[in-house]
Each structure stands twice: as C-alpha cells, then as structure tokens.
Amino acid sequence: MLSCRELVRHSSEYVEGELTGWSKWSLKLHLFICRRCSRYVRHLRTTIDALAMLGRGQTEPSREFMARMQQRYRDWAVAHDQPGS
Amino acid sequence: MTTNQQTAEEKQLIARLLARDDAAFEQVVREYYPSMYAVAAAIIGHALADEVVQEAWFSVLGALPRFEGRSKLKSWIIRIVANEAKSRLRKESRSVSLEAINESWATDPRFAPAGHWHTPLPNWESDTPADLLAAEQLRDCLKMRMAELPDNQKTILNLRDMSGLEMAEICNILEVSSSNARVLLHRARDKMLRVIDKFQRLGEC
Numbered sequence: 001m002l003s004c005r006e007l008v009r010h011s012s013e014y015v016e017g018e019l020t021g022w023s024k025w026s027l028k029l030h031l032f033i034c035r036r037c038s039r040y041v042r043h044l045r046t047t048i049d050a051l052a053m054l055g056r057g058q059t060e061p062s063r064e065f066m067a068r069m070q071q072r073y074r075d076w077a078v079a080h081d082q083p084g085s
Numbered sequence: 086m087t088t089n090q091q092t093a094e095e096k097q098l099i100a101r102l103l104a105r106d107d108a109a110f111e112q113v114v115r116e117y118y119p120s121m122y123a124v125a126a127a128i129i130g131h132a133l134a135d136e137v138v139q140e141a142w143f144s145v146l147g148a149l150p151r152f153e154g155r156s157k158l159k160s161w162i163i164r165i166v167a168n169e170a171k172s173r174l175r176k177e178s179r180s181v182s183l184e185a186i187n188e189s190w191a192t193d194p195r196f197a198p199a200g201h202w203h204t205p206l207p208n209w210e211s212d213t214p215a216d217l218l219a220a221e222q223l224r225d226c227l228k229m230r231m232a233e234l235p236d237n238q239k240t241i242l243n244l245r246d247m248s249g250l251e252m253a254e255i256c257n258i259l260e261v262s263s264s265n266a267r268v269l270l271h272r273a274r275d276k277m278l279r280v281i282d283k284f285q286r287l288g289e290c
Contacts, residue, residue: 046212055123066111068139070111074105
C-alpha cells in the first residue's frame with residue numbers, strides 16, 4: 001500500500017493527469033480511503049489555481065516599454081520599406 | 086476553438102504585423118508580454134528581462150516572413166525569447182543551474198517514519214483561489230516566499246503555474262529533463278501550499 005508520504009510526493013503528477021496504469025490507480029485507491037491525503041490534494045489544486053490567478057495580474061508592460069516598442073516598430077517598418085537600407 | 090481557426094487567426098495577425106499595423110503590434114506585444122517576460126526573467130533575471138523581450142520582438146519581426154507555422158506562433162516566439170535570454174546570459178558569462186537539489190521527502194517532519202501523516206493539514210477556511218487571494222497580506226506573502234525559492238524552483242513555478250506554459254515546452258526552453266522539472270515544480274508548489282496553510286491557520290506570513 002502506498003504511503004501518505006509517497007502520495008504527497010507524486011501528487012503534482014496526479015493532478016496534472018500524468019500518471020497512468022498502476023501508479024494512477026494506487027493513488028486513486030489511497031485517496032478514496034485517506035481523508036488527510038484527499039485534503040492535501042484538494043489544497044494542492046487550490047494552490048495551483050491561486051498561483052495562476054496571481055500570475056494573471058502580475059506583469060504588464062510599462063508605458064516606457066510600450067513607447068520604445070512602438071518607436072522601434074516604426075523604424076523597422078521604414079527600414080523594411082526600403083530594401084538595402 | 087479548433088486548430089484551424091487558430092491558424093487562420095495567426096495568419097491574419099502575421100499579415101497585419103508585416104503590413105506595419107501599429108495597433109496589431111501593440112495588441113500582440115501586450116498579450117504576449119507576461120509569458121515573454123516570465124521566460125526572460127527566469128533565465129536572465131528581472132533587471133535585463135525587458136531589454137531581452139524587446140530584442141526578441143525584433144528577431145521575431147525579422148524572421149516573421151519565414152515563419153512556416155509548424156508550431157504555434159506563441160510557442161515560436163517563446164523559444165525566440167528564451168534563446169535571446171540564453172545568448173545574453175552567455176555574454177554576461179553567468180550560468181544557471183537547473184539541477185534538482187535532493188531535498189529529501191524521507192526526512193519531511195510532516196510524516197511519521199512509516200510514511201503516514203504526522204501533522205495533517207486542516208481544512209482551509211477560504212477554499213477557493215479567489216477567496217484566498219482576497220487577502221492582500223497573503224498575496225504579498227506568496228510573492229515574498231516565491232522570491233525566496235531556489236532559482237530553479239522559482240523558474241519552473243513561474244513558467245508553469247504563473248504563466249501557464251506546457252511542461253514539454255518548459256523542458257525544451259530550459260533544457261532540463263522532465264523528471265527533474267517535475268521534482269522542482271512539485272517542491273515549489275508544496276512550499277507555496279504550506280505558505281497558504283500557515284496563513285490560514287495563524288493569519289501570518
């Protein structure tokens with residue numbers, strides 16, 4: 001029987017659906033009878049979703065960055081219009 | 086959305102970019118910025134990430150007429166930014182180590198020697214991500230603890246969970262084995278889970 005420690009160790013692979021065959025079934029079976037591990041896996045999923053949510057709000061380009069990009073895009077477009085330059 | 090629709094959309098986008106469409110360029114730069122920044126910052130650090138993203142965009146524009154559409158546009162762009170960051174890193178003659186440190190589960194105090202829970206997690210009062218993150222203190226705490234992770238764990242957590250890249254893509258970009266990447270990712274997630282858990286129990290970071 002799989003130990004709780006082993007289950008926790010492989011729980012990311014489990015929630016990502018990367019386990020197959022016996023590994024997957026032994027985890028499923030363990031989770032079916034172990035409330036503590038079920039709770040860990042539930043909290044793991046919540047953690048992953050929270051990180052994704054945190055990630056969505058994290059980075060926006062600064063105004064200076066966008067201004068530089070726009071300028072360089074225009075320069076690039078001009079250079080592109082005149083072959084050989 | 087089907088793959089075909091995506092391809093048609095991408096074709097249209099590429100055509101607009103090549104036709105010097107300012108608005109299309111601004112839109113796509115903004116849309117891809119978080120992922121591109123994450124990849125660049127993961128490889129070369131925050132100080133130079135913006136510069137690397139900018140250079141990558143000009144490599145992208147230069148190569149765009151030859152883009153054959155064998156991969157998705159975004160994956161292709163991510164690879165370009167990764168290469169740009171890596172070549173910059175070589176110029177700076179620094180290197181990153183992505184070896185998994187052997188932090189042992191065997192001595193993890195949460196488990197009894199036989200492998201069952203010694204200190205199981207309690208239920209969390211807030212059980213949805215939105216509820217959890219409503220607490221500004223927890224958001225700050227997560228960011229702070231994330232910054233303290235070993236570089237290799239931070240990089241993979243950032244690319245996988247914060248930026249949503251596929252594992253295969255991440256292994257490719259960072260040139261790590263998938264088993265190594267999985268170990269690092271799970272270590273980092275487990276630590277973040279414990280940060281949330283402590284906050285839930287004690288209301289502190």
